[in-house]
Amino acid sequence: MSEEKETAGTPAKGEKCKPLSDTELNEIARKVLSGHIIPSWTVPQDLWISVYMPLIFLDPDKAPSDAFAVLGDMEFAGPMAVNGFPIFSACQFVNHDDAVKIDELARRMDKALKGTMPKAEENKDQEQLPI
Numbered sequence: 001m002s003e004e005k006e007t008a009g010t011p012a013k014g015e016k017c018k019p020l021s022d023t024e025l026n027e028i029a030r031k032v033l034s035g036h037i038i039p040s041w042t043v044p045q046d047l048w049i050s051v052y053m054p055l056i057f058l059d060p061d062k063a064p065s066d067a068f069a070v071l072g073d074m075e076f077a078g079p080m081a082v083n084g085f086p087i088f089s090a091c092q093f094v095n096h097d098d099a100v101k102i103d104e105l106a107r108r109m110d111k112a113l114k115g116t117m118p119k120a121e122e123n124k125d126q127e128q129l130p131i
Contacts (some may be wrong), residue, residue: 017066017094017095019095019098025101029109037073038051039070051082051086051088052070052088053088054088063093064093066095066096067095068094069093069094070091071091072090073090076089
């Protein structure tokens with residue numbers, strides 16, 4: 001008899017997504033903002049199967065019951081793309097609450113960074129460094 005082995009991060013039938021800690025949420029939001037993680041809410045839904053390749057092989061009965069979004073880390077992106085989106089060989093499910101928190105954190109981080117950047121007019125008189 002062979003026993004079906006669960007892979008790390010793949011919940012068993014009926015399980016829910018593991019709630020993310022504040023530290024994990026902040027790290028993911030930083031990676032979303034920097035482009036190292038591509039969340040499914042930024043990808044057209046008709047491309048999800050092509051971009052998040054593991055979804056092709058996912059048995060719907062093994063999907064987390066509260067899965068709301070998918071995250072793809074560029075660490076697992078292949079050399080090809082579909083309509084400008086990377087193709088991921090691994091991805092992570094997140095529940096609705098965590099997806100909303102990640103999006104809000106990334107937006108707040110983006111706003112904070114833009115608020116601290118000097119405007120181009122303010123730097124006009126400063127010496128420009130050669131690139």
